Amino acid sequence: MLTSQRKQHILSVLRRDGNVVAKSLSEELGLSEDTIRRDLRELAGEGLLLRVHGGALPLAAAEADFAGRQQLAPDEKVAIGRAAARLVKPGQVVFIDGGTTAVQLARHLPANLRATVVTHSPSVAVELASHAGIEVVLIGGRLFRHSMVAVGSAAMAAISRIHADTYFMGVTGVHAEAGLTTGDLEEAEIKRALMGSAAETVVMASSEKIGAASAWVVNPVASAGTLLVSPQAPAAALVPLRRAGLAILRSDDADGGKAADTAGGASELSGAR
Template identity: 85%
Template sequence: MLTSQRKQHILSALQRDGNIVAKSLSEALGLSEDTIRRDLREMAAEGLLQRVHGGALPLAPAGADFASRQQLASDEKVLIGRAAARLVRPGQVVFIDGGTTAVQMARHLPRTLQATVVTHSPSVAVELAAHTQLEVVLIGGRLFKHSVVAVGAAAMAAIARIHADTYFMGVTGVHAEAGLTTGDLEEAEIKRALMASAAETVVLASSEKLGVASAWVINPVTAATTLLVSPEAPAKALAPLRKAGLTILRSDHGG
């Protein structure tokens, strides 16, 4: 089998099964495990998959810059954002993450809501500027321009001094084994700190985030309280997450 044929076979198997085990694949193809591992290394370097111990997982979609993602906010993200906004109760202190789904959540918070939103996302804070009943606390630090969020030691220190009711978290990957992942080391550290400072964590995940992985692990999926997905989220992708013990909540199509 040619290298190109092997790689196509690997991609097909990833799409079909959701993971690759190097030893099993080498046995199935009658090839050495070293050959399969070399293929996986090369494919990871080409941005085709995410290597993990013993094999590979589908790679979380490569992130466009924030402005591009904001313009392309999918219907799924609108539905998830609206459903997340409905989970905030009067008097609560909540963390809202950065990202396009988080912006959608901010847009759908009622203007009459009396609560406190803490965010390290200037974009989320600006969305909430006209909410006269809402207290908005903006966490500062070094601006990570890709996601337009504050990161670094100053942000970590501020987060550690807050006890929130709920953290509404964005991720690039949700996988039963690989966990909750994101594409940047410092973002992963901030998200982990936010989880530690909140009583509950609700993960906001559109369908392309399910069953895939990025390089930087935030926490196991079981560290989250709830996974909020859209009605379009495929049952096949949700089944292993539910089996792992994650509570799954589907948003609805309603207005």
């Protein structure tokens, strides 16, 4: 088998199974593990997969820059943002992450809602500037232009002094084994701090993020309470996430006020700190 054929086969297995195990693939093809690992290194260098111990995972498409991410699953992000906005209750203090889905959340908060939004995203803050009932607390720090969010020690210190009801989190990848991931070390640290300062975390993820992974781990998937997805989310990819302990809430269910779908049944999202 030619090198190009092997690489296409590896990518085909990755799309089909959601992961590649070097040992299994070497046995299937009758090749050495060193050959498979070399192919994986080259494919990773081309930005086509993420190498992990023993094999590879799909690389998160959401690692594109902010402008590029606006073109990824725009209809899903609107639906997820609208559904997330319905989960914010009057009087709550909520963290809203940076990113394109978070902007949609801010955009769909009800006009009569009175609550406090804490965000490290200038884009989210600007979106809420004309919302009379929302008290906006903007966390400062060094601007990470890729995601248009504040990072660094100043942002970490500010987050540590706040207790929020819910953190609406954006990530580039949600994978049962790799966890909740993002493409930058400092951004991962900020997300981890926000999770630690909130009573619960709702992860907002469009389809291209489900089953994908980036290099920097925020936390295991079970550390978040709920994963909010669109009806287009691949059903097979959600199964291992349920097994890992995530409650799955579809955006159409959230709009209708239905409960989150968990491995052991249904549970309503808590609104209390």
